[in-house]
Amino acid sequence: MDIDHDLRTIAAQEHTLVFPRFDAARAWQLGAYLHEIATARSLALAIDVSTFGQSLFFCSLEGATPDHAAWVRRKRNVVAHFRRSSYAIGLRMQQAGTTLADKHGLPGAEYAAHGGSFPIAVTGVGVIGSVTVSGLAQRADHELVVEALSAELGHDYAQLALAKG
Numbered sequence: 068m069d070i071d072h073d074l075r076t077i078a079a080q081e082h083t084l085v086f087p088r089f090d091a092a093r094a095w096q097l098g099a100y101l102h103e104i105a106t107a108r109s110l111a112l113a114i115d116v117s118t119f120g121q122s123l124f125f126c127s128l129e130g131a132t133p134d135h136a137a138w139v140r141r142k143r144n145v146v147a148h149f150r151r152s153s154y155a156i157g158l159r160m161q162q163a164g165t166t167l168a169d170k171h172g173l174p175g176a177e178y179a180a181h182g183g184s185f186p187i188a189v190t191g192v193g194v195i196g197s198v199t200v201s202g203l204a205q206r207a208d209h210e211l212v213v214e215a216l217s218a219e220l221g222h223d224y225a226q227l228a229l230a231k232g
Contacts, residue, residue, distance in 0.1 A: 068206075070158050073229055077155040077209075080227050084216040085188045089195060091123050093219075097198060098124030101215045110211075111202050115139045118187070118196035119147055131202055138201035141179035146186050146197040148173065153199075154182030154209040183208030185216065 086093065094116040101114045111130025116123050127136060145153040145167070157180035160166055167173040167180050182205030187196040198216065200208050210229060217224035 069230070070162050074155060074158055074162075076227070076229050077152050077158075080213050081152060081155075081186060081188070083222060083227060084185070084213070084220055085190055086220065087190050089118075089187055089189050094118075094123035094196075097215060097219050098126065100219060101198070101200060101211070102126055102128070104211065104215060105200075111135075112211075113139045113201050115143060115199045116187070116196070117143060117199075123196075128202075135201040138179060138181070138183070139199045141175075141177060142181060142184035142201065143197050143199045144178050145180050146184045146194070146199075148178065150186055150194040152182075152186060152209065153180055153184040154205060156180045157182065157205065181205040181208075182210075183212065185209070185212045 098114055098116045105112045105128050111128055113127045113131050113135035115125045142153040145156050149156050160170065160180050167178050168175055183201050184197045184199035186194040187198055188194045198212050200211055203211065206229065213227055214224045217227055
């Protein structure tokens with residue numbers, strides 16, 4: 068995996084995957100689509116779609132544990148703090164050889180710079196929330212969210228996917 072390449076790709080994902088508008092119905096639709104994908108693939112996940120301060124969709128699929136929900140919360144907090152993908156923040160920390168605690172004073176019990184939480188951005192407004200999954204390896208969590216957002220927003224996922232690695 069080439070961190071610089073992944074960071075450029077994630078920046079393109081964040082730039083492209085922007086909603087024209089977002090509301091509770093759209094959040095439910097996105098969460099239900101993630102649920103459908105995860106169920107079809109027999110993935111044990113927790114799925115969350117939230118605006119800052121309000122959970123609009125949450126579910127834990129068969130095999131998910133309370134730890135998955137805790138990881139969702141910690142990843143979601145990273146997006147709320149930085150307004151960037153939790154995976155991008157984690158890669159930046161890895162690249163710099165540091166941690167959120169050391170660089171930003173953010174406790175690991177509340178923040179996880181691991182893949183799986185992606186900002187929900189609205190045109191003309193900015194980042195208003197996040198969509199988060201937890202249960203797979205962090206890169207796979209990130210890519211599952213990008214796949215779902217691509218489908219929801221009518222973009223070709225193959226054009227936005229991280230390089231195989």
